[in-house]
Amino acid sequence: MFAVSARSFLKATGLSLAFHAEPLFDGVGLTLAPGDRVALVGPNGVGKSSLLKVLAGRLSAIAGRVEYGPDARVGYFFQQVPDPGQSVGAFLREPLAELFAAEARLHELERGIESGRLSLLDEYGTLLERFETLGGWTARARVDEVSQRLGVAHLDEHTPLARVSGGEQARLMLARVLLTEPSILLLDEPTNHLDADAVAWLGDYLAAFPGALLVISHDRAFLDRVATQVVELDGIHDELQTYEGGYTAYRAEKQARWQRLLLDYEAQEKYRARLAEDIEATKGHAAATESATANDHWRRIAKKVAKKAKARERRLDRELQSARWIAEPRTRPTLTLAFPDPENDALAGLHVKQLPVMAGDRTLFELADLEIKPGARILISGPNGAGKSSLLAALAARAEPGAVAVLPQTHDGLRLETSVIDYFRSRVPVYPEDAEQILTGYLFGEEQWEAPLRALSAGELRRLLLAVAVNEGAPILMLDEPTNYLDFDSLDVVERAVRAFTGTVLVVSHDRYFAQAAGLSQEWVVRAGELDC
Structure with missing residues (x-):
C-alpha cells in the first residue's frame, strides 16, 4: 500500500456554494489527516456530493479554499465514467500507466541484451529501479485482487465501458480509485451496487487504510465498521455538526x-x-x-x-x-410515505411457469414453476451479476397489468429534461393539484415541481421514483436496492412503510439492517445460474 506521511492532509476553510442562486452551504470548514475515517451524512439535497466535488477539485466553490499537503494523493470516487468509449482493461490500467509502460520497455531491453546489445544495460538498470519503486512486482496481483473483490474480474478487458451495466461501471470506478493507492480517499456512496462479500472486503480495506477517508454512505452497518467520526451537513446550521464514533453512536x-x-x-x-x-x-x-x-x-x-x-x-x-440565547430548535421536514393497502387481494400473488431470466440476449437461468403467495415478504440476495435485477424484471413482465409497482435499481433511462411534476403525472394519472400535494409529502417544494430531473440529486431522484411506486397502488411491490442514495431519516420512513404494507413484497438488497427492519421474513438466493428458494 502507498506510504502515507503526516503531510498527506486536506484542509478546507470557509467553503460556500449555491445552486441556481439558492445557497447549499455556507462557511463550511473541514480538516482531514492521516488516520481520520470520517462519514459525511445529512438529508438528501443539502449538498453532500457537491461538497465532496469541491474537496476533490472537481467543482469550484463561490467562497473559501481547499489546501492539500505536499504529499497528498487524492482518490475521488463518483459513479460516472469519464469516457464511455474506453475499454475496461485500459480504464483499469490507466492509473498504473507508467508502471505498465516500464514493464513493456523492460521486456524489450531484456530481448536486446539477450541478443548481445550490452549498451542497453544502463537503461535497463535505471528503469528496473523505477519499476521497483512503483511497486511493479505486485502491480498485476493488485489489479487482480481488487478486480476480483469488487466483482469486475469477469469483464472482458476489450469491452467498451458503454457496454457494461451501470452497476459494473460503478464498481470499475471504485477499483480504479483504489488502484491509484491514494493517501486521501473521497468516496461518494461506494457500497451502491456491491454485493455483501464486496462490501465486507471494502469495509476491511478502509478500516485498515492508513490515509485520510471521507465517505458518504447510506449503509449503516458499513459506517459502523469504517467510520470513527461522523460530520453532518444538516441544511440548518452553517457549520458541520461533529459526532464521535460510527452510525450507531451518531444517532444516539x-x-x-x-x-x-x-x-x-x-x-x-x-x-x-x-x-x-x-x-x-x-x-x-x-x-x-x-x-x-x-x-x-x-x-x-x-x-x-x-x-x-x-x-x-x-x-x-x-x-x-445575544449569541447565548437559544434559538428555537429546528428540524428539516421528513418524508411522508404510506403504501396504500391493496384493493384486489386476488392479484397480490404471482404464479409463473417456464420463465427465462435474461440479461440482454443471454439466458441466466430458467424458472420451471414458481409461486409467490399473497402477502409474501421476500428478500432476494446473491452476488453481483447473478441476475437479481433480471429476476425482478422477468417476474414483473409476467404479472397482470397494474399488479406490480417497481422501484428500479438505477436511474438509467430517465428523460432528464422532463420536469418533476410531468414525470410523476406520466406514471400516476392525477390532477395537477393532487400531484403537487403528493410531491410536497415527498419533500419536493413548489420551486422543484417544474424543475428538470437533471437538477435533482441522486437521493431526490430516488424519492421521486418511490413516490411513483407508492402511488401506483399495486398489490405487489418489487423494490431493487431501495436504500440506495436515501438519507437516514428517509430510510427509517421507508422501512416502517414497507413493514406496514399488507400486500406482497420482493426486495433486492444487500442491506441486512433494512431487511430486518422492513420485516422481510423469507429469503431467495440467486447464484451460479439458479434460484434457491
Whole structure:
C-alpha cells in the first residue's frame, strides 16, 4: 500500500456554494489527516456530493479554499465514467500507466541484451529501479485482487465501458480509485451496487487504510465498521455538526443533543415568559398608580418604577438577541410515505411457469414453476451479476397489468429534461393539484415541481421514483436496492412503510439492517445460474 506521511492532509476553510442562486452551504470548514475515517451524512439535497466535488477539485466553490499537503494523493470516487468509449482493461490500467509502460520497455531491453546489445544495460538498470519503486512486482496481483473483490474480474478487458451495466461501471470506478493507492480517499456512496462479500472486503480495506477517508454512505452497518467520526451537513446550521464514533453512536448522540436542546429551550422560554409577564405587570401597576393619584410623591415613584420596567424590557430584548440565547430548535421536514393497502387481494400473488431470466440476449437461468403467495415478504440476495435485477424484471413482465409497482435499481433511462411534476403525472394519472400535494409529502417544494430531473440529486431522484411506486397502488411491490442514495431519516420512513404494507413484497438488497427492519421474513438466493428458494 502507498506510504502515507503526516503531510498527506486536506484542509478546507470557509467553503460556500449555491445552486441556481439558492445557497447549499455556507462557511463550511473541514480538516482531514492521516488516520481520520470520517462519514459525511445529512438529508438528501443539502449538498453532500457537491461538497465532496469541491474537496476533490472537481467543482469550484463561490467562497473559501481547499489546501492539500505536499504529499497528498487524492482518490475521488463518483459513479460516472469519464469516457464511455474506453475499454475496461485500459480504464483499469490507466492509473498504473507508467508502471505498465516500464514493464513493456523492460521486456524489450531484456530481448536486446539477450541478443548481445550490452549498451542497453544502463537503461535497463535505471528503469528496473523505477519499476521497483512503483511497486511493479505486485502491480498485476493488485489489479487482480481488487478486480476480483469488487466483482469486475469477469469483464472482458476489450469491452467498451458503454457496454457494461451501470452497476459494473460503478464498481470499475471504485477499483480504479483504489488502484491509484491514494493517501486521501473521497468516496461518494461506494457500497451502491456491491454485493455483501464486496462490501465486507471494502469495509476491511478502509478500516485498515492508513490515509485520510471521507465517505458518504447510506449503509449503516458499513459506517459502523469504517467510520470513527461522523460530520453532518444538516441544511440548518452553517457549520458541520461533529459526532464521535460510527452510525450507531451518531444517532444516539444526535437524539441526546436534540433532547438537551429542547429541554434548555423550553426552560429558557418559561423564564422569558415569566420575565415578560412580570415586566408588563409592573408597567401596568405603575401606569395605574400614576393615573389614580394626584400626590406628586407617589407619581414620581410610579414613574421611576415604569422606567425600571422599561430598562428590564430593553435588557430582555438584548438577551433575546445575544449569541447565548437559544434559538428555537429546528428540524428539516421528513418524508411522508404510506403504501396504500391493496384493493384486489386476488392479484397480490404471482404464479409463473417456464420463465427465462435474461440479461440482454443471454439466458441466466430458467424458472420451471414458481409461486409467490399473497402477502409474501421476500428478500432476494446473491452476488453481483447473478441476475437479481433480471429476476425482478422477468417476474414483473409476467404479472397482470397494474399488479406490480417497481422501484428500479438505477436511474438509467430517465428523460432528464422532463420536469418533476410531468414525470410523476406520466406514471400516476392525477390532477395537477393532487400531484403537487403528493410531491410536497415527498419533500419536493413548489420551486422543484417544474424543475428538470437533471437538477435533482441522486437521493431526490430516488424519492421521486418511490413516490411513483407508492402511488401506483399495486398489490405487489418489487423494490431493487431501495436504500440506495436515501438519507437516514428517509430510510427509517421507508422501512416502517414497507413493514406496514399488507400486500406482497420482493426486495433486492444487500442491506441486512433494512431487511430486518422492513420485516422481510423469507429469503431467495440467486447464484451460479439458479434460484434457491
